[in-house]
Amino acid sequence: MRTRSNPGPRAALSAAVTAALAVGLFLTGGLGLSPWTGASNDHARPAASGPSGGGDPLAADISTLQDGLRRQPQDPLALATLGLDYVQQARNTADPTYYPKAEEVLQRSLAQQPQDNFAALGGLAALANGRHDFARALDQARRAVAANPYNSSLYGTLADALTQLGRYDEAADAVQRMVDLHPGTPSLARASYVAELRGDTGTARTDMRRALQDAAGPADQAFAHYYLAELAGNSGDPATELKEAEAGLAAAPGYTALLQAKARAEAAQGDTAAALADLGAATRRVPQPEYVLQLGELYQAAGRTREAEQQYQLFRAEQRLLTDNGVAQDSDAALFEADHGSPEQALAIARTGLRTRPFLDSHDALAWALHRTGQDRAALAEADQALAQGTRSALFHFHRAMIQAGLGDTAAERADLGAALAINPHFHPLHAAEATAALAALGGQG
Structure with a gap:
């Protein structure tokens, strides 16, 4: 999302920094609930300023900044802006090799301007969120807020880490504080997530509707519609989701x-062919690990085990690439291993993930x-912790149900x-059917 004013060259560049910071969470760190399950999957909501067709404006911005820095390599604000663009492009393209590039230029910006460089500090916080190094993200975000306590976007990055x-x-x-300073799409989306975490889905929808009304352009509108779709889907309403x-x-x-949201709704309505087509198209466009895993599970649910295993192998390769570029493994990889790989490896990943996140x-x-x-x-103690905020997650309840069965x-x-099943009878391509069968075996109704 871009700001609405253009107050001059230097101020405009600062506005670009602010815009990038404003969507930092949705690129890199943690609002999103998994489209199938209601649990966080890749920890990232898609960017409000993400690609919306008609070329790649972010790639053009990156090229322009690179050209400018060849002529003036010691411009701290241009370096900070380029670093934030790299962080955003890592998310947009599912290419974590942008993260080391981001760190290099952000550190150069900070070296050029060590004092009051809130743009570089905010960029380093967004980068740390993207790498799931949330303790570092918190430290950098606090330093950024101290340098500029009136920039609303910095409070968003701070909230992401917290x-x-x-x-x-x-x-x-x-x-x-972010909403008070600037009640726009990024702040209202975060407010929506605060409510969603507490189980207040009504307020969450209201805040996302406000975010939609505030949308500055088509990409902002798409962003808001995506999360309204997700809220509907996670509440068992695939018609509204679609x-x-x-x-x-x-x-x-x-x-x-x-396309991912559309596929989720189509799968819930029983149109597996359409769901596979749309999710396959999304994965070909941007092979996000969450899309890849969801496509594999949808193939598995359809009995197409060869295609499912291909997606699982791709997911494993992507996890290795993420690790090689400084991204810490946590719940995504742990759940994958628990469901499709090694439970022992899942346990090791999950224990480490809980310590850092x-x-x-x-x-x-x-x-x-x-x-x-x-x-x-x-396991039961951890399952209780997962639900302690009141979050309405069908997957969390399913996991706790299976733990209770074990006990x-x-x-x-x-x-x-x-x-x-009351929260969302279509919460997962595989586990929803297991839950329905288990409840029927107990004499309940699915």
């Missing part, structure tokens, strides 16, 4: 995340890994299975 570190009340305070996805695609046909979905991933390795008593508590198992 959220992933499980400091939810502090994150909510930072989001409120409607929002189609409205977003009408505004921005090239907004890839909306004590967010609710890290507790859920550890709970599921513990269950898969036969440690249900410890022999039939009544608790039935209650959690019922909760999962």
Whole structure:
């Protein structure tokens, strides 16, 4: 999302920095709930300023900045802006090799201007969020806010780190400060997520509707429609999910995340062929790990095991690439290994992930890994932590139901299975059917 004014060359460049910071979370670190499950998957909402068709304006911005820096290599603001663009492009293209490039130019900016360089500090915070180094992100974001306490976008980056570190009340305070300073699409989207984490989906929808009304252009509209679609889908309303996805695609046909949302709704409505086509198209455009994994699970649910395994192998390769470029593994990789690989490896990843990212979905991933390795008593404590904020997550309840089954508590198992299917009977291509069958076997209704 770009600012609406153009107050002059230097100020305009600063505005570009602010715009990049404003979407830093949605690029790199942690608002998004997984489109299938309601649990955080790749920790990233798609950028409000992401590609929307008609070429790649971000690539053009990067090229322009690179050309300018060849002529004036010691411009700290241009370096900071380029660093933020690299962070954004890593998300847009699913190419984490942009992260080392971002770090290099952001550090150069800070070396050129060590004092009051809020743009570079904010960029380093966004980069750390992207790499899932949330403690470092918090430190850099605090330094950035101290340098410029009136920049609303910096409070968003601060809130992102606080959220992933499980400091939810502090994150909510930072989001409120962001809204107070600038009640626009980035701040209202974060406010929506604060409400969603607390289980207040009504307020979450209201805030995203406000974000849509404030949208400055087609990409902002697509961004808001995507999250309205996700809120509907996670609440078991695929018809509204499909409607929002189609409205977003009408505004921005090239907004890839909306194909993912459309596929999710089509799968929930039983149109597997259409879902595979749309999710396949999204994956070919931008091979985000979450798209790849979801496509694999959809193939597996359809009995197409060869195609599913191809996607799982690609997911594994992408995880290695992320690790090679400084991105810490956490709940995504842990859940994948628990469901499709090695439970022991899942447990190791989940334990490390919880130490560095004590967010609710890290507790859920550890709970599921513990269950898969036969440690249900410890798993139940983690499952309770995952739901402690009141988050309405069908996947979390399903995981807890299976843990309760392992402990022999039939009544608790039935209650959690019922909760999962009441929240969203289509919450996962594989586990939703398991939940329905398990509840039926207990004499309940799916």
